[in-house]
Every structure is written in structure tokens, then in C-alpha cells.
Amino acid sequence: MNRSYRAKSTLEQWRIFQAVVEQGGYAQAAFYLNKSQSSLNHAVGKLQNMLGVQLLQVTGRKAELTEIGQVMLRRSLSLTQGIEELEGLALNLQQGWEPEITLAREIIHPTAPVHQALKSFLPLSKGTRVKIIDTVMSGSEEMLTNGNCQLAIMPVLPKGYLGEPLINIEMILVIGASHSLAKRRNSLNVSDIAPHLQIVIRDTASQPKENQGWLRAEQRWTVGSFYEAIDLVKEGLAFAWLPRHLISAELRSEELIQLKVLGGSIKRMESYLVLPDAEQAGPATRLLFDQLLESHATSSS
Structure with a gap:
């Protein structure tokens, strides 16, 4: 961008040009714009x-676009629309409408209801940007307590915070069909699993609580996403705790096998939506909060 460039045309000229085209002629545009x-x-x-x-x-009496005029009209419409949006954004900010919302989302949470909420939020967002940060375990709590997000979706409420329940999530213990434990899937103790490799998801907090979900495995590999964990477990390399909703197809095809371990091989948790400071939350944050509640209520009904 050449910041020293001085435009020779004005927005008013482009708007008049657009009106002449839209209204079909100079006389019609003059009446529409209330100008001579x-x-x-x-x-x-x-x-x-x-x-x-x-x-x-x-x-x-009719004004028609030339070929060059057609090109310039399209570009000028983008220009004038951008100016209108810019001026509208300034007004929204003056009224307290936030320029950006950060949502911390625990990665075990299903994405479909979140995406539905964002779809509903977009036409009402008035230009507010949304930043979604995927977190793992204590990562959501850290973002929340450090004031780095306006909304959080998380399975454990930190002390002193309230949250609206969204959905129940089930984590199950699984292995690949080719794993040596597959034939003993229904009669296992923790001591049977401990010698085998476990895949865990990296805690995104700066000071992670690394022992969450650990089954005293002698070997442990840490990965950054459930999708990588699923691939490694399907190869028969290891066992892992995985969200049932992410692996339903693999369970049906028996690429993944659910283990039954004495003492428990299913972990159920409730996912919460947290608005850390309801009194100070801006209108865009409150709107997205409401859209998230509505989309989850619809998905669970």
C-alpha cells in the first residue's frame, strides 16, 4: 500500500455513479438521491x-454500463460497502460492542453445536471477530483465571466460577484391533495395562497437570490432538482414553476396541459454558453466550 497516494476520486462520486446504474438513468437517480x-x-x-x-x-434516457464500467462498478461497490462497515464498526465500538471475543474450548467438546452457534451469531455479530482457542485439561482453567478469554467451554469448573451445563461427554478406554490386549478386552486389570504404551493428549497449560487420565503406564507418548491419538491407537501401538463421539465409526467397524477394566473403563463428565464476568461482559459476548446455550439445547433435544 502506497500511504503517500492521494485519491483523485471521492466516495460521493462513486455513490452517484452506483445510483445512476441502479436507478437506470440520471433522472431517476436524481429523484432517488434528492439532487439535481x-x-x-x-x-x-x-x-x-x-x-x-x-x-x-x-x-x-437510459444510462448503460460500458465493459470498463462493469468492472469499476463491482470494485466500487466493495469500496463503499467497506466504508459503511467501517463506520458501522466505529459506532458499535462506541456503544460498547466488542471488536473481538476469545472462546477457550476444551478439545473433547463436540464441535457441531459450537459451529451452529457461530452460524447464528455471524449475521448479528456487527463485525466482531471470534477467536477459538483449543485447550486441553488445565489449559482452559489457565486461560479463564488469567483473564485471557471472554467465554470458556470446559469439563471442570475452577473454584469460584459458575457455569451452565451444556452436554455430557463420555471418555472410554480403547485399543486398536491388532493390539495384543484386544483378545482379552473384557477381563483386564490395571496391572495388565500398565506395561503397555499409553497415548495422552498434551495439556496446553503453561504448568500442566500431567498425571490427569494416566493409568500408571510404564511408557507414555504425548501428542497434540485426539486425531493423532486415534491414528496411533488404530495402528495397534498403544491404548488411550478417547471421546466416544469422536470414534463412533471406528468402534462400529471394530478398528478400535473398547476395553473393560476392573475398577472402571468409562469416564463421564459434563461440559460447562463459563461466562467469567457476567456483569462486565459486552453485548457481543452475551449474544454468543446465549447462542451457545441455545444450540446445545437444540442438539440435545
Whole structure:
């Protein structure tokens, strides 16, 4: 971008040009804009002379676009729309509408109801950006307590925080069909599993609580996502705690096998939506909060 460039045309000239095209002629545009026809003729003529191209060709009383005019019209519409959005954003910010919302989302949480909420939020967002940060275990709590997010979706509520329940999530202990434990899937103790490799998901907190979900495995590999964990477990390399909703297809095809371990091989948890400071939350944050509650209520009904 050349910051020293000085525009020769004005937004008013482009708006007049657009009105002449949209209304079908100078007389109609003059009535629509409540201006004299001569002033519109002068504005468009001056614009054409400055650009050195013909934008309109008048046939009778009708103004028609030239080929160059068609190209310039499309670009000018983007320009004037951008200015309107910029001015609207300034007004929204003046009224307390937030420019950006950060949502911390625990990665075990299903994405479909979140995406539905965002779809509903978009046409009402008034230009507010949304940043979604995927977190694992104590990562959500850290973002929340450090004030780094306006909303959080998490399975464990930190002390002193309230949350709205969204959905129940089930974590199950699984292995690949080719794993040596597959034949003994229904009669295992923790001591049977401990010698085998376990896949765990990396805690995203700066000071992670690394022992969460650990089954005293002698070997442990840490990965950054459940999708990588699923692939490694399917290869028969290890066992892992995985969300049932992410592996339903693999369970049906028996690529993954659910283990039955004495003492428990299923962990159920409730996912919560947390608005850390309801009194200070801006209108965009409250709107997205409501959309998230509504989308989850719809998905669970």
C-alpha cells in the first residue's frame, strides 16, 4: 500500500455513479438521491475525465454500463460497502460492542453445536471477530483465571466460577484391533495395562497437570490432538482414553476396541459454558453466550 497516494476520486462520486446504474438513468437517480440531475451529470463526468475511461454510455434516457464500467462498478461497490462497515464498526465500538471475543474450548467438546452457534451469531455479530482457542485439561482453567478469554467451554469448573451445563461427554478406554490386549478386552486389570504404551493428549497449560487420565503406564507418548491419538491407537501401538463421539465409526467397524477394566473403563463428565464476568461482559459476548446455550439445547433435544 502506497500511504503517500492521494485519491483523485471521492466516495460521493462513486455513490452517484452506483445510483445512476441502479436507478437506470440520471433522472431517476436524481429523484432517488434528492439532487439535481445536472449535479449528477457533472459528478459522473468529472469521475470519467479523472479516470480517463468511459463508465457509462447514455442511450436515450437510459444510462448503460460500458465493459470498463462493469468492472469499476463491482470494485466500487466493495469500496463503499467497506466504508459503511467501517463506520458501522466505529459506532458499535462506541456503544460498547466488542471488536473481538476469545472462546477457550476444551478439545473433547463436540464441535457441531459450537459451529451452529457461530452460524447464528455471524449475521448479528456487527463485525466482531471470534477467536477459538483449543485447550486441553488445565489449559482452559489457565486461560479463564488469567483473564485471557471472554467465554470458556470446559469439563471442570475452577473454584469460584459458575457455569451452565451444556452436554455430557463420555471418555472410554480403547485399543486398536491388532493390539495384543484386544483378545482379552473384557477381563483386564490395571496391572495388565500398565506395561503397555499409553497415548495422552498434551495439556496446553503453561504448568500442566500431567498425571490427569494416566493409568500408571510404564511408557507414555504425548501428542497434540485426539486425531493423532486415534491414528496411533488404530495402528495397534498403544491404548488411550478417547471421546466416544469422536470414534463412533471406528468402534462400529471394530478398528478400535473398547476395553473393560476392573475398577472402571468409562469416564463421564459434563461440559460447562463459563461466562467469567457476567456483569462486565459486552453485548457481543452475551449474544454468543446465549447462542451457545441455545444450540446445545437444540442438539440435545
